[in-house]
Structure formats: C-alpha cells, structure tokens
Amino acid sequence: VLLYDNPVSGNCFKVRLLLAHLGIPYERRFVDVIDRSDPRESLASLNPARALPTLVLDDGRPLAESNAILWYFGEGTRFVPFEHFERTKVLQWQFFEQYELLPSIGIRRWLVTYSGWPRERYESRLPEYTRRGKKALAALEEGLEDRDWLVGESFSIADITLYAYTHAANEAEIPLEPYENIRAWLDRVAAEPGHVPIDAES
C-alpha cells in the first residue's frame, strides 16, 4: 500500500491511525500542503479531486477520501460495526465531520498554525470559523452524552474520523475546556492499544 501523505494533515492521520491499529504496513509519499502552487498533477491520474490522502493498493487501484479509505480497510474488522443501523450512524458522524468540523476547525488550524501566512491575510475570516467550529463541537459534545464511543459500545472508525481534527483543536486556537465529554473521549481514544500520535514515524 502506498499513501500519498502529509504529516500534519488530519485526513491523512485518520488513515495512518487505522492502519497502525490493523498492523498493515504502508509506504508514505510526501505531498506538500503549504505550497499551493503545486498543481498536484502527480495525483491527477489517481484522484480527480487531487486531494490528500490518496492511496494506491498493491494491485494499482487508487482510493481517495479519508473516510472512504477507513471503510475499505475497516470493513470486516472490529473497527466497523456489523449492525445496519449502527453502520449508518458511523456514516452519519463521518459526513458531519466533512461538512461541519473539517471546514471550521480543520481550516482554522491550517490557517493559524501551518499556512505560514501573515495573520492579516485571513484574520477577517476567523470569527466565522470559530463560530462554526464551536457549533460543531457542541454537536459532538451532545453526541457523546452518556456514551463512551460515538457508535455502539466500542471504538470504531467513527471515533477515528472525529478524533483527527478535534484532538488538534488547540492548533486551531479553539479551547476544549468547555467540552467535558469530548475531553474524556479524546483520552479514551488515545488510550486504545495500538494508538499512534499524529506525528508518529510509521
């Protein structure tokens, strides 16, 4: 398995985290996420969206979109539920993540911590990202009420998906102090046997 990857990307981290839990070896190929002048034509034949992560199976077939890749490798393992309604709930949380959490906390994190841009270039956009990010965290906090895990009774790819950007909210300058359920759940995810941090060498 070959992973087109960037070390700071939360979307890439999801894939690395699941592959670590599963003990699946892979090769990492670095793609820049700061220099946007790179048209990423190296990815064009593999993924029309030219986004990270993009992954190439050993037989040459390409896959993309972090949450879809989690399903590809997670299916049939203890990280994906068997029951139909629970499987739908995993998807519900993953689509929520792509539409609510990533475009707020994920983008804010990239701008303030990784873009290298002067703050005045994006400062006027920050309040909107803050507002949407807090709304997403409030929904996640509610979803974790009286629960150890997002879906069912055990750690699943839904937890991996939501963990990736939530655990890095400090890099987005959004404090997690108000979110008691989220903080306890982040600790549970990180305590799972086989866990690796975002900056782990593979």
Place this chain on the structure above:
Amino acid sequence: VLLYDNPVSGNCFKVRLLLAHLGIPYERRFVDVIDRSDPRESLASLNPARALPTLVLDDGRPLAESNAILWYFGEGTRFVPFEHFERTKVLQWQFFEQYELLPSIGIRRWLVTYSGWPRERYESRLPEYTRRGKKALAALEEGLEDRDWLVGESFSIADITLYAYTHAANEAEIPLEPYENIRAWLDRVAAEPGHVPIDAES
C-alpha cells in the same frame, strides 16, 4: 418514515429521490432553511447537528446526513453495489460531494437564489465559491470520462448524491456548458425510470 424536509434543499432531495425509486412512502415535515433565527430545537433530540434532512424511522430511531440515509435505505437494493472496492468508490464520491461540491455550488445556489439577501451582503464571497465550484465540476467531469455512471456499470446512490446540487448549478449561476460528460450524465439520471424532479409533490 417521517422526513424533516425542505423543498429546495438538495440534501433533502437526495433522500426523496431514492425513496421514490424504491417506492417507500414517507411523510414530509417542513423545516425553514431561510429563516436562520429558528434555532431548530425541534430537531435537537433527533440530530445533534440540527441539520436537514433528519429522518425518523417507524420505530422512532432518528437518522441524519443525507448520504448516510441513502446507505440506510439503499443497502441490499440495486442502488448500492455489492463489491467491496465499488462500495468504497461510492463513499469516495459522496465524501467529495460534502467537502467540495456542496460548500461551493450548494452555498452559492442558496445565497443567490434562495437567501433573499441583498447581493451586496455576500457578493465579495462569490468569486471563491465560483472558483471552488468549477474545480469540483472539473473533477466530476474527469470522473465521468468514458463512463455512464460514477461507479460500476449502473445507476447508484453515488449518482443520486452528485446529481442533487450539480443539476441545480444554474441556480448557483455556474453554467454547465463546458462540461459535456456531466451534461450527458445528468440526462441519464433524469431518464431513469422512477425519477422525480426536485419540486415533485410526494
């Protein structure tokens, strides 16, 4: 089945379109998407994100996120492939839609056609939505090269997902003339037996 719904929402339309293809009856309950002062507390107990569509099964269990709902009802029917790699490709297109197509064409369509706001309120943001929308359409156009359908050899929930906002690109003021593959594919989707338009009464 009870669907919390709005007639102009592309996300709600996806669910209505699949339910029409499957011949599953449902009740529609109107939720305003223009008046954002509505805190949507009616949805709070059903969906922490308080977003549309939210659906309640006959046994009272709630589901949310349009693409997750498509999986719930599509699984086991001819609209969802059986083969593992093809299933992952369906997800790949659906996550692409939520992260690339909906936040550009979907939001631009809402602003210019449905928000009721004076244009000067959002005009400065339009070029960014146009740029991202065209990038998303270019990826979709590439994905449809030499293909009748997005995944495999037949119409699937991936096509339903991408159809919803793409077919309404004119309401986002993004012309589809440059996208030959997309235009032919939109016609194929609309020609499927059982198709209903976005403004159909159910």
